[in-house]
Amino acid sequence: MKFYDCSTAPSPRQVRMFIAEKGLSDEIETIEVNLREAEQLGDAFRAINPYCTVPVLETDDGARMFSTAGCCRYLEEAYPEPPLMGRTAAEKAVIADLEWRMEIDGFLAVSEALRNSAPGLKDRALTGPDNYAQIPKLAARGQQRVQRYFGTLDAILEGRDYVAGENFSIADITAFCAVSFANRVKIETPDTAVNVRRWFAAVSARPSTTV
Amino acid sequence: MKFYDCSTAPSPRQVRMFIAEKGLSDEIETIEVNLREAEQLGDAFRAINPYCTVPVLETDDGARMFSTAGCCRYLEEAYPEPPLMGRTAAEKAVIADLEWRMEIDGFLAVSEALRNSAPGLKDRALTGPDNYAQIPKLAARGQQRVQRYFGTLDAILEGRDYVAGENFSIADITAFCAVSFANRVKIETPDTAVNVRRWFAAVSARPSTTV
Numbered sequence: 488m489k490f491y492d493c494s495t496a497p498s499p500r501q502v503r504m505f506i507a508e509k510g511l512s513d514e515i516e517t518i519e520v521n522l523r524e525a526e527q528l529g530d531a532f533r534a535i536n537p538y539c540t541v542p543v544l545e546t547d548d549g550a551r552m553f554s555t556a557g558c559c560r561y562l563e564e565a566y567p568e569p570p571l572m573g574r575t576a577a578e579k580a581v582i583a584d585l586e587w588r589m590e591i592d593g594f595l596a597v598s599e600a601l602r603n604s605a606p607g608l609k610d611r612a613l614t615g616p617d618n619y620a621q622i623p624k625l626a627a628r629g630q631q632r633v634q635r636y637f638g639t640l641d642a643i644l645e646g647r648d649y650v651a652g653e654n655f656s657i658a659d660i661t662a663f664c665a666v667s668f669a670n671r672v673k674i675e676t677p678d679t680a681v682n683v684r685r686w687f688a689a690v691s692a693r694p695s696t697t698v
Numbered sequence: 699m700k701f702y703d704c705s706t707a708p709s710p711r712q713v714r715m716f717i718a719e720k721g722l723s724d725e726i727e728t729i730e731v732n733l734r735e736a737e738q739l740g741d742a743f744r745a746i747n748p749y750c751t752v753p754v755l756e757t758d759d760g761a762r763m764f765s766t767a768g769c770c771r772y773l774e775e776a777y778p779e780p781p782l783m784g785r786t787a788a789e790k791a792v793i794a795d796l797e798w799r800m801e802i803d804g805f806l807a808v809s810e811a812l813r814n815s816a817p818g819l820k821d822r823a824l825t826g827p828d829n830y831a832q833i834p835k836l837a838a839r840g841q842q843r844v845q846r847y848f849g850t851l852d853a854i855l856e857g858r859d860y861v862a863g864e865n866f867s868i869a870d871i872t873a874f875c876a877v878s879f880a881n882r883v884k885i886e887t888p889d890t891a892v893n894v895r896r897w898f899a900a901v902s903a904r905p906s907t908t909v
Contacts (some may be wrong), residue, residue: 557795584768
């Protein structure tokens with residue numbers, strides 16, 4: 488199995504954490520893609536992934552997944568223990584539901600804020616092969632959405648150790664990567680989000696956050 | 699089980715089709731939510747779903763899912779036949795990967811185009827409890843993205859009956875709802891997208907598209 492990664496990028500970090508939580512870090516060949524030099528847009532990488540993004544997971548049979556959803560689904564099904572997507576039907580559904588919310592309301596909101604404002608991402612408002620101009624109003628909307636996301640996540644975490652309840656899951660990985668990503672681009676977690684702060688500190692102690 | 703639906707809205711349609719493909723339409727109580735009269739923002743519905751959106755699926759044990767991802771995951775796990783999310787690990791991963799792409803590059807792109815331009819959706823550029831002003835440049839970007847999505851989908855469907863290969867899956871449901879949604883808001887499928895047109899006609903013949 489091969490994992491196309493970029494150690495400084497937030498999206499493949501979700502898969503890297505997932506791999507580490509499964510105890511598979513030493514079993515998967517990791518290939519670093521240099522996003523800073525736009526390697527993902529070059530012909531060699533485009534032949535691997537026409538969508539020009541990381542992460543990519545390639546199975547030994549040659550199947551390729553180009554999204555965190557696809558990569559993590561493969562790892563969960565092929566390596567069920569420890570489960571990161573739930574055990575029962577209801578658990579699996581609640582985790583899928585929360586993972587989707589963390590991705591859309593959290594991760595994509597931070598991306599919206601960053602990619603529509605950072606000078607180094609001019610015309611790169613979306614990832615992928617096509618250029619899109621930055622929209623300053625969309626950067627402002629992204630900032631608003633991230634603030635609301637902190638409130639949403641804080642409410643979810645009230646009285647809970649983890650996003651989906653008692654057990655650590657992929658929803659925590661996505662939320663952790665979203666909050667880290669926000670903090671890295673100077674959108675700080677509000678002091679009032681006490682549950683987010685408690686949970687973030689607890690998840691930060693996991694070895695998978697430092698791989 | 700209860701399904702909170704809106705028969706004219708594109709998002710719950712995905713779950714409605716999924717339910718029909720599972721043969722469960724007669725077994726699930728469907729509750730119509732009147733989005734036209736903003737019932738989703740009223741106190742009664744907010745007590746059911748604080749995110750103020752449909753679809754919502756409620757299990758007999760009271761667990762609630764507020765996203766198509768969560769609703770469909772529950773139905774797949776609780777009613778495995780016929781499988782709509784794959785059988786083997788690789789199939790499940792490829793379908794999850796494509797489903798994600800149909801959602802983000804297709805469905806969300808159409809939403810971006812519509813919700814940032816329709817006069818009836820003023821200040822409702824995003825679904826949910828919070829108002830967001832329309833951004834005309836984002837409507838234009840949505841239009842561009844939908845055109846590119848037709849190209850992406852056409853390439854995926856080259857030489858294939860269905861989005862993920864030989865078998866009908868959730869990726870077809872999401873793609874079908876995205877293309878229908880685009881067509882309904884007057885973004886027509888280009889004549890050059892011959893694979894999309896062939897596939898769309900074939901899927902349109904399924905009874906699940908008329909429920």
